[in-house]
Amino acid sequence: MNAVHYYSLIVLASAALLAEPALTQNADDNQVKTVLGPRNPSLVDGANALLAGDAEEGIRLTRLGLDVAVGQRERQAGLGNICAGYVLLDRYDEALEYCNQALAEYDRNWRALCNRALIYIKKGRFEEAARDLERGEEIAPNARALKEVRGMYLDATDPVNANITIDDRRKTENDDET
Amino acid sequence: MKPERLAGLVLLLLCSSLQAETTVLTRFIDHGSDRVPKHTVVPNYPHTARRDRVEGQVQVCYNIDRKGRPYRIAVRSSTHRIFEKPARRAVKASTYLPLKEGETRTGIKTCRTFRFELEPVVADNSDPAS
Numbered sequence: 001m002n003a004v005h006y007y008s009l010i011v012l013a014s015a016a017l018l019a020e021p022a023l024t025q026n027a028d029d030n031q032v033k034t035v036l037g038p039r040n041p042s043l044v045d046g047a048n049a050l051l052a053g054d055a056e057e058g059i060r061l062t063r064l065g066l067d068v069a070v071g072q073r074e075r076q077a078g079l080g081n082i083c084a085g086y087v088l089l090d091r092y093d094e095a096l097e098y099c100n101q102a103l104a105e106y107d108r109n110w111r112a113l114c115n116r117a118l119i120y121i122k123k124g125r126f127e128e129a130a131r132d133l134e135r136g137e138e139i140a141p142n143a144r145a146l147k148e149v150r151g152m153y154l155d156a157t158d159p160v161n162a163n164i165t166i167d168d169r170r171k172t173e174n175d176d177e178t
Numbered sequence: 179m180k181p182e183r184l185a186g187l188v189l190l191l192l193c194s195s196l197q198a199e200t201t202v203l204t205r206f207i208d209h210g211s212d213r214v215p216k217h218t219v220v221p222n223y224p225h226t227a228r229r230d231r232v233e234g235q236v237q238v239c240y241n242i243d244r245k246g247r248p249y250r251i252a253v254r255s256s257t258h259r260i261f262e263k264p265a266r267r268a269v270k271a272s273t274y275l276p277l278k279e280g281e282t283r284t285g286i287k288t289c290r291t292f293r294f295e296l297e298p299v300v301a302d303n304s305d306p307a308s
Contacts (some may be wrong), residue, residue, distance in 0.1 A: 151229030160231070160296040162223035166206055167291040
């Protein structure tokens with residue numbers, strides 16, 4: 001029996017992405033100073049928890065960060081990471097909800113498209129997975145995550161067995177060694 | 179470096195069950211070398227090639243020393259570079275029977291061709307009751 005195992009693969013907006021230093025005004029000399037530390041620590045901690053594989057804690061922290069998210073970038077990262085967290089927990093309906101929300105707000109978020117395609121594959125909704133993959137590949141044609149999910153899609157819809165043939169029949173090239 | 183430059187993606191490959199995705203069926207086709215294989219290592223089908231549905235073949239030529247170990251291993255031809263490394267590694271890890279005392283080497287290189295193919299899995303629709 002050919003047991004097909006899939007990678008459990010998600011794409012997160014990284015902690016580095018979220019760890020943008022905050023800018024603040026110094027009241028005394030009215031100069032702009034860079035304050036060390038992320039602007040939205042909950043989002044960063046959530047991303048780190050997800051990266052460490054602690055999906056529940058990652059979701060909890062990311063939710064906190066999402067509540068105080070500033071701008072589309074942080075919201076997209078938060079929604080996408082919660083989606084990814086639920087994928088990690090195999091809770092695909094909830095994951096879909098957050099990926100849908102991310103894409104409703106910004107439809108060129110290829111990470112969310114990639115994660116949603118993965119969810120659709122897991123749920124056996126292959127036509128929708130194909131659409132998301134095509135769209136994601138248009139936006140980020142070289143993204144490795146999309147290639148991995150495309151491979152999973154192909155494995156689900158057109159499975160193949162790898163076959164290696166070793167052919168020893170040929171014997172050529174004179175040895176110049178003495 | 180600007181924080182923006184650090185921004186990027188983290189591709190999280192949480193390997194719930196890493197690899198084991200490849201079923202390798204190996205066929206040995208009649209052996210034409212003057213040396214007899216002792217232990218033949220089958221290369222792995224490269225993950226990215228399988229993922230991207232890439233097939234191809236590599237011919238590797240090499241000498242075999244008295245003890246049966248391949249050396250001077252070189253790729254003679256290949257359709258895709260992705261297959262070259264696993265093919266070379268497989269040859270390097272393979273062995274032949276050593277020469278007996280008094281036997282001499284013919285001085286002919288041995289060549290081995292590896293074909294990497296993907297075959298559709300045919301669904302078994304037969305009625306188990308029949």
